[in-house]
Amino acid sequence: xxxxxxxxxxxxxxxxxxxxxxxxxxxxxxxxxxxxxxxxxxxxxxxxxxxxxxxxxxxxxxxxxxxxxxxxxxxxxxxxxxxxxxxxxxxxxxxxxxxxxxxxxxxxxxxxxxxxxxxxxxxxxxxxxxxxxxxxxxxxxxxxxxxxxxxxxxxxxxxxxxxxxxxxxxxxxxxxxxxxxxxxxxxxxxxxxxxxxxxxxxxxxxxxxxxxxxxxxxxxxxxxxxxxxxxxxxxxxxxxxxxx
Ligand code: NAP
Numbered sequence: 001x002x003x004x005x006x007x008x009x010x011x012x013x014x015x016x017x018x019x020x021x022x023x024x025x026x027x028x029x030x031x032x033x034x035x036x037x038x039x040x041x042x043x044x045x046x047x048x049x050x051x052x053x054x055x056x057x058x059x060x061x062x063x064x065x066x067x068x069x070x071x072x073x074x075x076x077x078x079x080x081x082x083x084x085x086x087x088x089x090x091x092x093x094x095x096x097x098x099x100x101x102x103x104x105x106x107x108x109x110x111x112x113x114x115x116x117x118x119x120x121x122x123x124x125x126x127x128x129x130x131x132x133x134x135x136x137x138x139x140x141x142x143x144x145x146x147x148x149x150x151x152x153x154x155x156x157x158x159x160x161x162x163x164x165x166x167x168x169x170x171x172x173x174x175x176x177x178x179x180x181x182x183x184x185x186x187x188x189x190x191x192x193x194x195x196x197x198x199x200x201x202x203x204x205x206x207x208x209x210x211x212x213x214x215x216x217x218x219x220x221x222x223x224x225x226x227x228x229x230x231x232x233x234x235x236x237x238x239x240x241x242x243x244x
Contacts, residue, residue: 008088
């Protein structure tokens with residue numbers, strides 16, 4: 001049986017690693033994108049192989065249109081028989097500061113990494129999904145992009161931008177069997193939240209704890225599956241009940 005292909009951006013750590021493992025369990029050959037951390041990316045690959053599947057590393061900066069085109073674009077061109085049918089736009093960064101103190105560079109880099117990446121990575125893959133009449137695009141956004149969080153003007157804007165783009169693209173590609181959805185985590189235990197003390201949040205999160213990466217990955221896996229065939233343009237919250 002020929003392999004089915006998936007790409008997870010930021011697959012080296014955190015939520016992206018947990019998603020990669022779930023996709024491997026679903027029988028996908030998982031292409032693990034990362035930016036710097038090759039050691040961790042290789043650990044994800046080893047975990048994928050433990051599931052009896054396979055994968056490969058693909059290093060590029062999702063915030064660089066040039067790298068996306070020269071590395072991912074080149075792979076697509078060189079492998080016309082291997083259509084990536086699941087894309088999880090997961091890589092993301094935060095650089096928090098009050099807006100008045102926020103360096104212009106932190107606005108630019110967060111928007112590039114979190115929002116421009118959606119456009120250029122998806123553009124490289126969506127045409128082949130449409131031709132195949134099957135595709136699953138899942139974008140990892142954030143509660144911050146829905147309610148806005150002080151200190152995250154850049155991050156909230158980037159995630160809200162992806163939500164709007166998701167709803168628009170879903171309407172463009174639905175007739176070709178391609179779905180586009182978002183998963184919006186609240187506080188999840190990863191390197192990104194390592195410095196945040198969960199104690200004060202216990203009272204405001206109804207489930208009284210931070211979530212696990214696997215709890216986000218299971219929702220991504222559902223949206224990537226055939227079971228979610230009539231779900232598109234949607235945002236599913238994975239936040240332990242924290243909305244305010
Ligand atoms: P994380 O543990 O900090 O991991 C970030 C991942 O993104 C790493 O694999 C990293 O690669 C990759 N990455 C960062 N910048 C990149 C770039 N320019 N090009 C390619 N890869 C890049 O983060 P996480 O918590 O798993 O977050 C994953 C996603 O969930 C993000 O979009 C984040 O905004 C979102 N999210 C997280 C939380 C949370 O509480 N953790 C909540 C809401 C939303 P390297 O290993 O090479 O650095």
